[in-house]
Amino acid sequence: MADQIFFDGSRPGRLLIKLSGEWQMSSRTPSIDTVVLQLDQHKDIQEAAFDVSGVKKWDSALIAFVLEAAKLCRKKDIRVAQDGLPEGVRKFLDLASRTKEKVAAPEPEPLSFLERIGDQAVRVKNGMFVLIDFLGELAVAFGRLAGGKSFFRRDDFVMIVQRCGVHALGLVSLISVLVGVILAFIGVIQLEMFGAQIFIADIVGIAMVRVMGAIMTGIIMSGRTGASFAAELGIMQTNEEIDALRTLGVSPIEFLVMPRVLAMVIMMPLLTLYANLMGIAGGFMISASVLGINPVEYLHHTQAAVNLSNLWIGLAHSVVFGVIIAVSGCLRGMQCERSAAGVGEATTSAVVTAVTAIVVATAVITFVCQMLGV
Amino acid sequence: MDQTQTPIIEVRNLELAYNDYVVMRDINFSVTKGDIFIVMGASGCGKSTLLKALIGLLRPQKGEVLYSGIDLWALDDEGQKAVMRRFGVLYQGGALWSSLTLSENIALPLEIYASLSRGQIRDIVALKLAMVGLSGYEDFYPSEISGGMRKRAGLARAIALDPEIIFFDEPSAGLDPVSARMLDDLILQLRDTLGATILIVTHELASIFAVGTNALFLDDRKKTMGAIGNPKELLRTSRDPKVIEFLTRGERQEGAVS
Numbered sequence: 030m031a032d033q034i035f036f037d038g039s040r041p042g043r044l045l046i047k048l049s050g051e052w053q054m055s056s057r058t059p060s061i062d063t064v065v066l067q068l069d070q071h072k073d074i075q076e077a078a079f080d081v082s083g084v085k086k087w088d089s090a091l092i093a094f095v096l097e098a099a100k101l102c103r104k105k106d107i108r109v110a111q112d113g114l115p116e117g118v119r120k121f122l123d124l125a126s127r128t129k130e131k132v133a134a135p136e137p138e139p140l141s142f143l144e145r146i147g148d149q150a151v152r153v154k155n156g157m158f159v160l161i162d163f164l165g166e167l168a169v170a171f172g173r174l175a176g177g178k179s180f181f182r183r184d185d186f187v188m189i190v191q192r193c194g195v196h197a198l199g200l201v202s203l204i205s206v207l208v209g210v211i212l213a214f215i216g217v218i219q220l221e222m223f224g225a226q227i228f229i230a231d232i233v234g235i236a237m238v239r240v241m242g243a244i245m246t247g248i249i250m251s252g253r254t255g256a257s258f259a260a261e262l263g264i265m266q267t268n269e270e271i272d273a274l275r276t277l278g279v280s281p282i283e284f285l286v287m288p289r290v291l292a293m294v295i296m297m298p299l300l301t302l303y304a305n306l307m308g309i310a311g312g313f314m315i316s317a318s319v320l321g322i323n324p325v326e327y328l329h330h331t332q333a334a335v336n337l338s339n340l341w342i343g344l345a346h347s348v349v350f351g352v353i354i355a356v357s358g359c360l361r362g363m364q365c366e367r368s369a370a371g372v373g374e375a376t377t378s379a380v381v382t383a384v385t386a387i388v389v390a391t392a393v394i395t396f397v398c399q400m401l402g403v
Numbered sequence: 404m405d406q407t408q409t410p411i412i413e414v415r416n417l418e419l420a421y422n423d424y425v426v427m428r429d430i431n432f433s434v435t436k437g438d439i440f441i442v443m444g445a446s447g448c449g450k451s452t453l454l455k456a457l458i459g460l461l462r463p464q465k466g467e468v469l470y471s472g473i474d475l476w477a478l479d480d481e482g483q484k485a486v487m488r489r490f491g492v493l494y495q496g497g498a499l500w501s502s503l504t505l506s507e508n509i510a511l512p513l514e515i516y517a518s519l520s521r522g523q524i525r526d527i528v529a530l531k532l533a534m535v536g537l538s539g540y541e542d543f544y545p546s547e548i549s550g551g552m553r554k555r556a557g558l559a560r561a562i563a564l565d566p567e568i569i570f571f572d573e574p575s576a577g578l579d580p581v582s583a584r585m586l587d588d589l590i591l592q593l594r595d596t597l598g599a600t601i602l603i604v605t606h607e608l609a610s611i612f613a614v615g616t617n618a619l620f621l622d623d624r625k626k627t628m629g630a631i632g633n634p635k636e637l638l639r640t641s642r643d644p645k646v647i648e649f650l651t652r653g654e655r656q657e658g659a660v661s
Contacts, residue, residue: 265501269498276460276490277487277511278488279511
């Protein structure tokens, strides 16, 4: 390595840099520090020259080295003689010296604390307007649907219903049964102390039907279907498919969003009903097999505990969740930036928005029910 | 240009911006019926933005876009739709609806706007596909055909309703030279058979000279229009170094050498 570079200072005021061997990116080449050292040691140097007659093979590594050396020399007002360099290197040097100063990427001005708060407030305000606009358009679309004037493909609608209904059954079954099992296990620990194990039936039944069935289904569906809505519409946005609809005079809200919202609003209560049943079945299985509760008595207790108002409250939850999931998925998809990263962001944002909104909505509904005493 | 005829598209004092960022200003031009009008300029100069304003996707900051004297951006939703119904757009990647087959893609505009029976729609779809050389591909999905075919299918959809005006966004981008040439021929054919007026956004020199009857050059540095005229004439007579540089692929920097 050391023999790849040799400095000849025999002529006063002139530094001849002799290079030899292989100068390739894949091989080890001397660092520029040796040149720095030479220039520092000999303050009287006015001209630097290269001799590359000994170089066998070279690529950009040599050019980079020579460029770096030339830059050092220029800083110290040392002339660089180029005649010793191969033709190719000289061309590159010429090219490199012509490239302009590095263009600074546009950087946003640093904002003060107050400005940042203001910025955020404006963003929230704009976001609200976009949401209201979206919901308004959606309402108009549903109005047209009610008037029988809306335009969307029935086949698409059936496909969406299938995707967010039947195709979700497996996952909903698994999660709901397990939630029922978990509720039963947690309940039995407390109730055993009073010898009141049979009340597990009440706990599992009421919890599942009134809220847990809807919440679990909602969370499953926002991860499953909400995300897929966002990705689907996001890709359509990226491919200009949504532009193509607009220029055709078709409202993308009516053609794409409305069928999805409708499908979710129809399928969510049905899935929730199914999840309720599965959850109760889970609790029943555990109680009857492991906890040793009389199966007939269990069913009887469940029937007595779960009244119709619990069921309606659970279904009301599910309808609200359906709207939340479909709207957040579609809204994020429609807002999607036209890039691959944009689609990923839209999907994430759709799920986060939906799950957050589901939890907030549950809290609100629970509070309202408490106030109304149902 | 024939002064007695109302231009089919007229743009007056157009200013385009994304939020506060102005892309182009002071754009004025008109397109006569039967023209093949080219909007050209370097990449990133705002060609596609201008197209968006023309086809109703981006509201301009200022100015008017007149179709036979009617300002597109002064109309309400329904009015805009009525104007937009008169034109077809071929998007850069074809923009076919990916969940629909080719025939469903082309049938959709017909289902919305034409009162035709299923059989008639099927016949028209077959005809349009034949016009772009895709007979027999009715039941293919967009993901199952090549990029060039997608573009042609997009064109078939754009001409489904026999539009008066057809917009092309970078038609030859991503096509091999032979396919690009075929598309140029197709554009000429469409003008002659449908009597359509055509506006093409492109920077493909071969196409510009092959089909363009009139052209608008957008200058990305000045952020406005550079020159307007027949591209071959422009090459011969323009004194704008930017125009000459563009039309000669940077080989001639000075204007009016010949």
